[in-house]
Amino acid sequence: MTPSFVYRRRVHFAETDQAGIVHFSGYFRYMEEAEHALWRDRGLQIAPPGGQIGYPRVSATCDFKAPLRFDEEFEVHVRVEAVGRRSIRYGFTLQRGDAILAVGAMTSVCVTYTPGQPPKSTELPPEVVSRLR
């Protein structure tokens, strides 16, 4: 059982769409914010200034259960579900009180960025592995 980290957030007006609810693409941004808050909590920086390493997604998925509206407060529960040699898999649950709003998952890989070249897969730094596990 991996413990989860809880990220708290309020819906901004610009995140709503004309249906009066948060646009579905916003849920993926919320999941990313929670991931980054988890890294900070573990004393890690996911994108340090001047860094050559990055963690792009190779997959992202979300099941939407209930709408979120302007000004509502909610929580993103993020769990590190697997840390491989080159990838990290996260699970997410968005909640408002006891109500489940969405359940999602994302897998990121570690890459090096070189200008003018495609991102190149590389192994996760040992410190990242030890602190996320």
Next chain:
Amino acid sequence: MTPSFVYRRRVHFAETDQAGIVHFSGYFRYMEEAEHALWRDRGLQIAPPGGQIGYPRVSATCDFKAPLRFDEEFEVHVRVEAVGRRSIRYGFTLQRGDAILAVGAMTSVCVTYTPGQPPKSTELPPEVVSRLR
């Protein structure tokens, strides 16, 4: 074999992030734009002015294969994979030339919006069913 509709697009600067590539949440917006272009192509309006019916997502998923950069032109191939009584499932392939950038899927349900109440599932209008199938 469902035929696919092709939506063409160019990457805007504001869609990139500090990794120099389109933020992953942008791929979901591109898929939605392609869905809406498909509806227009079939003579349908997905959100007519003053309408009480909407098509929120119940799931969205994407596998990311290659990055997209500022000013690049690409295509979203959208296929209607299933039209049920209350839901529509789409498949998407993002391509730049022959290169596959991403493969995704989304399922939307038909709902009625009433102010102050949760969205309520309803059957797809017959015209939507016949034109999307």
Next chain:
Amino acid sequence: MTPSFVYRRRVHFAETDQAGIVHFSGYFRYMEEAEHALWRDRGLQIAPPGGQIGYPRVSATCDFKAPLRFDEEFEVHVRVEAVGRRSIRYGFTLQRGDAILAVGAMTSVCVTYTPGQPPKSTELPPEVVSRLR
């Protein structure tokens, strides 16, 4: 001298662009978030559920002094500079510590929204006037 309300925020990754800094359009969103935080602080709701009244901008302006980067924490100082019969003018200063990042202003008008019609200018509710002054 109007006192200012201070809204605190951290930069999200998706708000950066490929220049490695927050996209300039994001500053306008930060200003709006600060405006809405001010309304909450005064016990007001700028967009209550089911409401017919809104406060669209008629003008927005920003002078950009210094860049903002991922994960940086900053403040938006918002001042109510004028409350007219039908409009509100705000002034904003974005700061990180003592460094001024941007100085902006926005003017909003009070309108009623009727489906299928253009927004119609109306007088500010008395409670809004008294609590913002």
Next chain:
Amino acid sequence: MTPSFVYRRRVHFAETDQAGIVHFSGYFRYMEEAEHALWRDRGLQIAPPGGQIGYPRVSATCDFKAPLRFDEEFEVHVRVEAVGRRSIRYGFTLQRGDAILAVGAMTSVCVTYTPGQPPKSTELPPEVVSRLR
């Protein structure tokens, strides 16, 4: 009289907010898209891959005259109003048919980006000056 370049666009669903209209921050993105389309039209690249030069805004302003809604088509007329040694000033008019939706302006400066340092003001490349004037 500077001639204007016309950029055509359609409103995407995700650009609307719960008031049923394009969020005001979106108008600034539309202006930027028009600026970049103008550069392409003149055979220029505003952000070539691997480039060290950028053109951040030092000011942006917009007066909003009429709302834009989902799926509407509109035009952004962009004019180069001044090309200085280190800066460029643009004027913008957003129109739908004959209706003026917004009038805006932006000033950008030429900078060099060095990792870990603040952007540094520099002179516009001669080719940019000659092609934009």
